[in-house]
Amino acid sequence: MSPFHAFSTDLLAxxxxxxxxxxxxxxASFQFHEHPNCIVEAVSDLREDRRSHLKKTYSCDKAYNALDxxxxxxxxxxxxxATPASDHAKHTLASLKAGKHVLFAVPLGMTIQECRExxxxxxxxxxNFMMAETSVYMQGTITVRKFYEEGRFGKVFSAAAEYNHPGLEVLWFENGKPTWRHGLVPMxxxxxxxxxLVSFTGERLKKSKLPWVWERGGLIGK
Incomplete structure (x- = not known):
């Protein structure tokens, strides 16, 4: 069994x-085709070279040159x-309205209104709708979540987290032209x-100041 789905449930669906x-x-960075309950039916990208890459990665012959x-x-x-962040909301809405379940790369949207919609x-x-936030599935997060559920931390009243993501600047340009990432507001x-933090506490963000600090009752800016 592949380690990527070793902890999956209902393997005999x-x-x-x-x-x-x-x-x-x-x-093209995932292993959907390795899960016993998943079939990659089709792939799509506006660019022919990327469609070809998807077809090769997932051994899938069916490809579309547009989401619609x-x-x-x-x-x-x-x-x-797995489209640009600025397109997530409209692509998600179109997919839901077409009657499809949706899994999508972060973030949810670029405005509060998009999130509401x-x-x-x-x-x-x-x-079914899910944001594919990779931090939830990191081994360190899984371990902390387990310890928290077992009460091994005692009474937790405050927590802080930091995620370093160097190297994204190489994605700001492609062939000399700025990509959607160029100039994106970091937060x-x-x-x-x-x-x-929310993965193991079950709390939700209450304010949007920095740095992110979790305290009983929710994430707050401190």
Whole structure:
């Protein structure tokens, strides 16, 4: 069994999830095709070279050159959106309205209004919806969560987390042209750090000041 799905549940499920993967750079970094309950039904990217990369990565022959075409495929149950952050909201809304379950790369949206619209769409469609925050699944986070649930920390009244993500500057330009990441406000993208805390406390962000500090009742700025 692959270590990537060693802790998965219901490995004998009779229905396999047929997923469409959108985004041929980051979207090619995962192992959906290795999970026993998942079939990569189709892939999509606007660029032919990235579509080819996705097809090779997931051994998938079906490819679409646009998301709206992929969403019309009746064989697809769910989509994984690995598209630019500025497109997450509109892509998520389109996918939900097309009747697909959605898994997408962080962040949720670029504005509070986008987040509200996604919440309303999730509630109205009843589809499964998940933000793929990798920090939740890091071994250190898993261990801390286990210790917290076992009460091994005693009474926790404060906690802080830090996530260092060097090297992103190489993604600011491609072929001499700025990408969507260039000029992005850093704290529109705090999910990696915040998730380390909310994952084990179950609390939610209450204020948006820095640095992030968790105290009983929620994350606050201090």
């Amino acid at each position: 009779t229905k396999k999830i047929r997923i469409g993967i959108v985004g041929g750079r980051f979207g 075409l992929l969403l019309k495929d009746p064989n697809i149950d769910a989509v994984f959106l 996604i919440k309303e769409a999730v509630l109205s469609t009843g589809k 529109n993208y705090p999910t990696h750090c915040i998730a380390l």
